[in-house]
Amino acid sequence: MKHLLEKIPFVRPEILGNAESREIDNTAYSPSERQPWITGDNTNTTITDRVCGILEEKPTFGWVMFFLLSLSVLGLLGVFVPFLIFWGVGVWGVNNPVGWGYAIVNFVFWVGIGHAGTLISAILFLFRQKWRTSINRAAEAMTIFAVMCAGLFPGIHVGRAWFAYWMFPLPNQMELWPNFRSPLLWDVFAVGTYFTVSLLFWYMGMVPDLATVRDRAKNGIRKLAYGALSLGWTGSNRQWHVYERSYLLLASLATPLVLSVHSVVSFDFAVSQVAGWHTTIFPPYFVAGAIFSGFAMVVTLLVPARQLFGLKEIITLRHLENMNKIIMLTGMLVGYAYAQEFFIAWYGGVKVEKFAFMNRAFGQYAWAYWIMVSCNVISPQIFWFKKARTNLWIMFIVSIFVNIGMWFERFVITVTSLANDYTPAAWDYYSPKLADVGIMIGAFGLFFTLFALFCRFLPFIAMSEVKGVMADQAHAVAEPKPAEDEGADPAPSPAAGS
């Protein structure tokens, strides 16, 4: 495989893992010595060169292939969305009683994906988890794009997409206002706020790095574009002072926000009277599931990206291991919620509830239920073993399983409860049609296309934050050995493995 790849022209050596970006195992735990977050002999200069290099050099073969593939998948949206808008929601497989099909499943799936990005950028920031700095930019980008994919579905599933603005409290000629007592309207505010705040947080975090790219730009268009985006940032410490305070405040605002968003999404279900939806466990259960699926998506994206862009010393094995630990933890939380639902259905003694859950596990959708359980509850259990937590192939495959499992979780919740309503005469089996599947796959195309463009045109790593972590790291390591020569290196980084 390696020899084959070497023959392809313009493959950057980083793809093959050259000496400059080494895989250094920094996962060993020792109470006496702290492992560095940034490995290798990196300095402020090399970090800048490495990260900006991704934007400045010619696109790699791998990137071009990935982009073209994503773009062609995105084409499916271009076909099926106009098809849907022209013919109406009848082209979907939804029926009576299953009035909510793939559209809501995909909406909840994508909103959930976004949550890991905010968890990494905001909650880990408040907890002073330094490992967030290597992955937060990409994870936040993932959040933005996932919420864009999510926003697509309410926009098109209203049937008459040109009336989608009725969701907002805008003055109109009918003198109507939306119904604020409906969780669906709460959703509009929750997801709208979530998108806006995530975008501000992401962009603000990027301004100093965009200034770095501006200052390295050689041609006029780059100077103009990055110059405008970086707002004239000069790294002034008087500005850093206000900036850091603003960043902290945004993080502390985004933290309750992210917990509220999937709670509000779960109200869409939990506030209704449908058996299997009407449960109080939904908000925390949805939030745990969202973080679970989001971290899986971060691993899915970052494992190939760090290989492709030569970032193995910045996004290290220890970063990946930490994410896998969170995947295992949240996977068990989700598994606990599955068990608790059954317990409450039995303990509550409501016949319809009991039926709804037995039907979920053993009814006509049992296949979907057991796919969900095996992917979400069983597959992350492999992360009890350190070998699995630090093996790139295993974590990549598990992350795909989790993505599949979490999609099925939303399918199981939505469809099984609706298909078997209170009136057995009205029961029906839901299966998707071509347009459902086309739009679902097309949304993945949109997501990966946007992510590919992000990799090429915006700084993939939060350079200014990584440099701050390296400075702290240098102090932490330098203190026990004061005899060492100082001042030779702008930010001496402890060379792990050497």
Added chain:
Amino acid sequence: MSDSNHTESEFETITAEGSENPQPVLILAEFETADELMSAAEKVRDEGFKRWDCHTPYPVHGLDGAMGIRPTILPWLVLGGGMTGFVGGLVMQGWMNGVDYKFLISGKPFFSIPASIPVAFELTILLSAFGAFGGMLALNGLPKMFNPLFRSDRFRRATADRFFISIEARDRRFDAPANARFLRDIGANAIEVIEE
């Protein structure tokens, strides 16, 4: 655009092209490491300079103290935004569903606090975030596309791997040759005066 020439003194002068009567606007000193910058900043502060700044590729911890920067008023702007969002959200829902367009649905009250909390909460967060972002830009005077600092090629590394101190000509203690000597003494390895 810019034009640099070595003079007899210890600094380079960068003059804006086409300037009739170039006057210095600031003096710029480069430092190799964050630690050097930190000790130099303390000395610049103690010397009594007021209109000066440090430029670093990342926020250097402890530099605020070394420069003597006072805490920002930004949190108050955020609080104001949040309170506006919360009160505005409640009033909006109460007026729209409880006064202007009343309709009964599922026997729910036209307006009640619990049902209004989610939207009011989201608007609290939204307006606070606008306060945090907009306030940051306003207090920092951003966007500012033209800055005499951008005339210096050396300064381009301020966002990558070098550390700078700039003293504005508007400072009462500004005097290019004397300041250059002072900055050299406290560890600067390159000094430039930018004229416009």
